[in-house]
Amino acid sequence: MPRDRHEPTTDELELAEIDAATAQPVTAGSAAGSQIDDPSPAEAGTTPLRRVSSGWLALSSIANFGVSMAFIVPLSFSLAVRISDLAPGHEEVLGYVTGIAQIVYLIASPLIGVWSDRLQSRFGRRSPFMLGGALLGIIGLLVIASAPSVLVIGVGWIVGLMGWATAGQAIQNRQAETVPEEQRGRISALTGLLAQVAPVIGIGIAYAVSSSTLLVFIVPGIVGLICVLLFTVLKKEGSSATIARASAVSVKTVLSSYVFNPRKHPDFGWNWLGRFLFFMGLYFNTSFGAFFYAQRLDLPVKEVAGTVSIIGLIGIVAATAGALGAGFLSDKLRRRKLFALIGAVLFVLGAVTEAFAYSFVTLLIGSLIMQLAIAAFSAVDQAIVFAVIPDRAQTGRYLAVVAFAQKIPSGIAPLIAPFIITIGAVGADKNYTALYLAGAVLALIGGLVVVSKVKGVR
Template identity: 30%
Template structure:
């Protein structure tokens, strides 16, 4: 099949000829390598970092800092673990459902702005309003509802945003793109902790600030990276069976996808089972009296490890043409980093953990995203399949608060560490059965 010619990407990536747009999507569906113009890719490379920052600053600041602080302040210290477990579990469950549904809807969207852009903007706007609602929630039920809406709406934006790489980035550039995407993701998550700690005593102002920043950045991403029109694409009839399959990829037909999904699921579960309780670990396990003064330093330490690993591993993976060894090593390193605070229950050990796990998690984010993009079952349903992929990130956040909360209540905080180590190492070995990627 002949690749469709594209317009000058410095002006408008959307072709005027409807047949050209159809040819673009048909070519993408028939090849693993989309016919993206190189200048357009460069512009995407420049914008994917701030786009991911817009969303992941929220994921770093709210569930890790502001939400636990809000729950402790409003509902008391005695039941804070149980209350946080309830709020986080319900919210993450909503997130798990929202992203693949949003992905399938965007796959089927027909508009002059393409399939992804409308939902990125809608999700950012609705998410900002949900954050404002969370700022003024004054009951536990209100917090549960508002946080669930935040999870749903921002995943409406994140699902289509995650489909940008397989939609428009050539295979040979995906390691670099994934590395830059990973920088935005991890800098956002850790930067969110740092910035969130500045709003530790003014939580409502923090929510409003993050809402405004996200809306501005994601809007600019869409404006400066216009997509091909999807108006002329054939509309596929709706099937309820297809809707239910939004949450499913057949592991027998697509074993590589299954193993990549499983590896990510295990690592994320092990990691978030521990880090999801960082604020309470600092106060109740390490004895830190003012955690808001320590969290920025921890974020910078982790950020140093992540940036170092991400900048090196993504392009290096492209150069050597291998993904699995990087993913294996990163999972093992992330898991073994948990040994330090387990055997040495001190703030210094937690600082060592944040740097070492930053190295491992940075490498994982840079390379595993590229690996996942190469084992997707169908080019016609990138966003839907990536929504299923992202269940591997959101499901651990669904399971981890409940499981980790039960572990803490039954055995104490120290019991979290061996569980995290075991799951992370098992996640490392899950990548070796993958055959389509070296």
């Protein structure tokens, strides 16, 4: 690419400093460590990626499974139960708690991403963030379990989300800079599938120990920590102790480093937008899941866990078909966007079905279609993300930008949804029909953006 013929600005010089610090090694030697699958930080972005072993793929996916369980079970069930105990009749509080926590993480995530790219450690750049994030996440869950007020629940979830989201992002960073193109569909499929299965199993566990508030929160967290430990210990990351030591990073530099030029990287930009819209639709339709099922089935919120668990367990079949079918077929056919569109269309069908469902059978059918759709879209779009990253040497930096496309919706959708469900609401019943239809429209637009605008991926 030819350089622009102008003098670099201060911001450009600061970005160049980050680029050099994260991409250039002190020595040309391979990083120390027993994990031969991972490229060293010195090699990132400069050498072709080697195929990784089946064991690496499996343990990476299992680590993501554990983090997903610890992260999603509170979002989809246990937080709603705690809030209904402390603030009965105020469902909107759940949206405020989860939305504020997401906003706090969004503010902090650029610093975490750059810090991860620049980390000098004998344990690598990503593993310390996986383990540290999991430990912080467990602390947050303990705070929520013992919280005497909604305010303390909110603080606890900020801590918990910060930890588990950091651990999950570190796993994705390692996948993106390690797995070659010909295996990206399958790792995205496995990761997406287990992310769908995790909350189902987690809610089943929570229901089994529902007599203890502490266990409802801590058991999924312990599972998450064990899964992360398995990956980091059995598939050790190469040392990053030899990467160049960089100067201190200012707040301005951190924020500037997450501004990318969509004209220079159009595929990255368009995929970001499509992903943003799809996940906005998804979070419209999942943020109030426990309350939605309770209203449609005329059950107390505390008794919804069993129903949600049954629907989720049956939905594992649909999630398996969606993730593995789309991921592996997209590798074989070398076509990603077709399956992204199929996922978006199926999401619309499932959302519309649930929007007008008032029986267990209809809710089950709608949920099965949606799980099929979410798994298919997530698996393929993750492979697209890995393909369009502008610079693999700065994976943490760019995947933090990609994470915005999912985290911003997860932060603002719960804040917008309370207004939508009150439109035309009668008595205590909320207008979940309008919420689910709005989610369907956004998801479809997101899928169409990816299919029509991302040119560098088939």
